Amino acid sequence: MLEQQAPDSLPRIQRLDETVVNRIAAGEVIQRPFNAVKELLENSIDAGSTLVQIIARDGGNKLLQIIDNGCGIRFDDMPIVCERFTTSKLAAFTDLRSLNTHGFRGEALASISHVAHVSIVSKTAEAECAYRGEYFEGKLKAPVKYVPGNQGTTITAEDLFFNVPIRRRTLKSATEEFKKIVEVVSLYSLHYPRVGMSVRKAGSDGLTALKTPADSTVAANIRLMVGAEAADALIHVNHEDKRLEFSLDAYVTGPSFAGRKTQLVLFINHRLVESARLRRAMESAFTEALPRGAQPFAYVSLQIAPHNVDVNVHPTKHEVFFLHQDAIADAIQSRIVAALAAGRQSMTFLVQSVLPSNKQEQQQQQQKQSPVPRAAASQQLSQSASSSQSVIRSRVEPGVTNIEAFFGPAQKRPKLGADSGEAPDEDNNADGEPRQSANSTAANSASIVIDEGADCVRQSPTQTSVQLVGSSHSAAIAAPSPGQHRRVMRLQCVFRMQRSVEAQADAELCAQFRKLVFVGCIDRRLALAQCDCDLLLLNMQLLSEKYFYQVMCRDFGNFEVLALSEPAPVRRLLTALLSSPAYRTLAGPDCSTAGAEQLIERFLTVLQSRSMMLLDYFSMEIDSDGNVLSLPLLLKKFQPDLDYLGVYLLRLATKVDWNTESACFETFCRETAKFYALKAPFPGAAAPEPGAEDDAAPHSTQASQASTARRDPIERSVELALFPSMRAQFKPDTDCRNSRAMGKLVSLQDMYRVFERC
Template sequence: MDDTMDIETTEPRGTKRTADDAGLPSNEQRRIRALDPDVVNKIAAGEIIVAPMHALKELIENSVDAGSTSIEILVKDGGLKLLQITDNGHGINVDDLPILCERFTTSKLREFEDLTAIGTYGFRGEALASISHISHLTVTTKTASSSCAWRAHYSDGKLVPAKPSQSAKPKPTAGRGGTQITVEDLFYNVPTRRRAFRSSSEEYAKILDVVGRYAVHCSNVAFSCKKHGDSGSSIATTAKSSTIDRIRQIHGSSVANELIDFNIEDTKRLGFKASGLVTNANYHVKRTTILLFINHRSVESSALKKAIEQTYSTFLPKGGHPFIYLDLEIEPNRVDVNVHPTKREVNFLNEDEIIESICSEITTRLAQVDSSRTFMTQTLLPGVPKESDIPPSDSATRRTSSQKPYENNLVRTDSRVRKITSMLPSLAAVSSTQLDSTNQTEDIERTNDGLHYETTDRDPLRIGLTSVKRLRATVRSEMHNGLTELFSTHTYVGLVDERRRIVAVQSGVKLYLVDYGMICNEFFYQIGLTDFGNFGVIKLDPPPKLIDLMQLGAEIERSEHYTTNHPSTVEGGTTQSSSQNDEMEEIFQKAPEIVSQTLIDRRDMLDEYFSMKISDEGELLTIPLLLRGYVPSLAKLPRFLLRLGPYVNWTSEGECFRTFLRELAAFYTPEQLPPPPSQPRKPEIASSQEGEDETATPTSQEQSQGRETREEDSITTRRSQLIRMLEHVLFPSIRARMVATNALLGGVVEVADLKGLYRVFERC
């Protein structure tokens, strides 16, 4: 007996067949002809009604268009067995019931031109037609002028009798005002589609998501949704509930308690108005939740979602995502809602500019409340070890398991551990100028940095300048994700070299050296863009004359110029010609007057946008305050003012703002300090050596020594002040707000990796 078995060879599944193999008619018989209307209707139904949630969305929109103030939804088996929606709208006229479920029958559209001014949800008249082709549809409706309700049954877009022996015409029945639509056995004649649904609970969750979106957005409309047979509702909102209360009922108090509102509009140029609620930095989850409504229509926009997530990336920890409710109203003639069968996506003009405006407004609102981040705390129970006694992991989170981490994964510096510097008294800022900073949100108080802060009644300025938005967009486009994450999660270690402006920071198990001069320059520039037009002020009392400061700056520039062009340093051993020296000397003499007059002529703009007040007499009253608790070096003020003349482009708006903010950032950047003396200064003056001036009197020597001592004391004070501000002001702010750009890669150098060091020691 043969043990082998004959196996019939067949073509693999999915193999494309030719028309002849498929048994289609020959070429002569294959002619183009119109599809049967029943086939057309079923194709359309499959495009529009993909799942029960899509059918419900269409029905909800019809109910809202009908002026309903109460919508009740009943669901069985995830909407596949039963999907019923009841509203109290104006109802349907009995004479319109025969064509209610025919395709392209609508009360919201008359001419093609009406498409450019659509103010309702539905307009094509395909929803009920599509639903009737794939389910058993029953409509019960009553208008205010009707003496009774009318009930009609539909199949394939036409009226059908409730029972075989009855008439198909609508029948009078008892009912309340409004409309009730009952959809039974959805996809009963499309078995492939029906088998694709995995579970009724999953479909019910999608239905709750749709109901929840419209329940949040539709004010003055009460919503309720429940399963068939349940006594309680899964969603229940009242008509008078506020938007925040609706979010609290549907999404929970953890979201509602952390919401901030925003409003922005540009009706003249972009023709839009946006408002909504977004969560602050206290709230974050693993996935972004965005409720987007464009002209009150629930839609999706991947571009807007990506832009908002990018905006939140600088405020939330890695892996954290926000909750957003956005109501965007655009002029109807700028929107095309007819690009998707279910109207899930829409096209509108100036999409990039509108998204940029919305993200910029969200950034501004988040920056205003970023300092108010709160955390939940709990007292440890007796016998429970302190959190600082538990070794943190790479992500600085508590390990829930009892497994001991490997030594090469331990972070040696933890920001939560108390440092010895916190036990020392704070260093007061010493300055001969009384500094009064004006802040928009803080009460009058004396802080531990020695500065006096007070509030002002000035309203925040809403910036809608295209030039500023473009500068902000340029920064976002140059963002380096890895470097931004490093700064947002770093731990400050300490100052390494104040002359070369280098500090050490730690991120994870790696140690980096950072050029804080380069980093702070970019950081203050970004603050200038973010807080543009809303800076605090530092008052100068008594106010100095601009011309005096300019002349002092010119003297500094003159001395550096002649030092640089000394005969021994000029290339080729030649000095500048006398004509060149005369020309430079003329520039140094005229520059202070020209630049000071330029600033006086533009004092209104400087006050409005940069909080730099200049009196009519040319006195400098205030300079901008960029960061609370940080005092810039006032020794750099003369050169900063002088550079505002030749280094700021006053002819172009965008370039003017960019160059001015760059100069302002350079002024705020911490200065280079000489290294501390290695040995204490001797009180005696060394004896005169050969070649020294022996005619100097003791009085002049004592004066020179006193001047040098005062300079060293001021440098020592500034060094102590800078050490404190770097650790407690600058780098905490950089951690919260910095968007690291590609240009900063040269300012960060990795010097140690704990895992790499362990590998080295293992080989030794």
């Protein structure tokens, strides 16, 4: 039993000092720098801004600045703007029911000013001049001064948590904090595509970590933030429920996209919130309607009648309560399931057949076979009914069947990864060890395995490791998260290269390419694809080289990093290469006169002397010891054949015109595209090692050949990464037509005629 203390020794209950109260309150609202950014960004949006810039130093700890072009703060309001409970957005408690702003408590600026030094420069449209106030603990430190400035508001918070050291110690590293800031802004940019937003580190010379244009769209911003694959797979879901008084506007990726983890971005009444109930509903919808293991991306905006929502639930406002939660969640779940199912069905289309047949019978057949919702089916049927020809079903999704399904035992379909890893995952053996491919030159053969880190909305780095076999080299690809560091290149010669790609595109071939359905690889250079009723033979060597050149032009200065975790020594690679007569000619006429060693040093100097430029524009790093540390990553889930790394370096040293800027960029891009392009295996390179399952399952020679081809990691990544990407974005030019790079082999109609005769 506790000893009874003398009444005098008991601590007295006292009123807390107001500054302590304010600091505790502030600590609830602003827990980390990104909370401050969220509050300030919401204020800018509430102020009707169309452009908002955010600058952070030291992850926002040293400095956070947010500049907007909104309505500004009135001069008379400047003295009280940072006091607690002062707001222009709410007058009476009942106003909460019809709130159309993020802010309503008059708490955020006060909180920030209790844990940081705040200054505000603002100007309204009516004011003749801007004015500046400096604040601490809610109060002006000195009278407001007139200063030059444009309409809008700039709020600066310095030394965040300087007076709350415990909170400071709990913060993550500056990099982590900055990432969170970028993440929160990118999520808001999805919801407010009309507002252009940018985030950069202070002193980063205009280099932005995130930049979205004003007047963008949700889909365009998803493309920017999450990537082209997600954007290409988006299904837009719109729904209004009068009874439950809510409307839904969502963008969800369909079955053709799979990320590294399911990402759900939820806004309720324009607030970025978490909702465990809605998350469960969405996840159930995905499980029901998407292939197993799919990891979709979903942006969901819910508008619930304000009188059914309580927004005043949490100090950081990251939660809201709303009525009819279960009913709304169920309704959303079924809408998403229906939309995903319809999306999947819309990937099956009807084409005309030359076979004479009973139209009605076929329509009935279609109706029986197709699980399409009745409305969609009848729409399809009415389309086909208007056609004078009968219809047949044409396969448009390689997942339905592809040529490999006809050979040997079924092979496990790889689990799709958001950023990288799909094809390379396949290269792991059963133990998860990277499969090794043999080396032909001294030290340059590679197999690849993906090991990805955790994901937020594409902010965390992607880890990919590459093992160089035949030597002790192993490597890791550390690609910065996609979409986050896109900088705008203003180089005229790059514009010219981009324009020339556009100008040379053949519209008809482009349209044809969008319709292609992958059938299978014949070898590393040739593939079969179906276009409507035609079977085409694709010269993938030529087409992929053109495509990678287009990628080089498009992503110039924005490449992710394919970083070798073990340096690849240029000298050794070139020495091995130049010992072969076939490659000595590449080295030029000097090769016979100058000694190989001298020549290699010369080549190395050529590359090293441009190392800054190579790193900056092409993410290619060469260290002072003459090792290649990283290469540009042109396409996730696809790796170039690293057997050719030595050839690539030799060609860079000898074929790139390093003297003039435009020629240098163009030839560098062409050589890199050549390196990435599909090609026959490097002479002397051993075939990929057979997998365990093949040893166990005996099958015919033909089947085992096909099976061997199937195991080629490069061919697998053609199917899983390169072809889908090309199908979505490649712009074939007239040269592709002239060189018959997409030649028709046979048409389905002709084959039917043959079968009929039989």
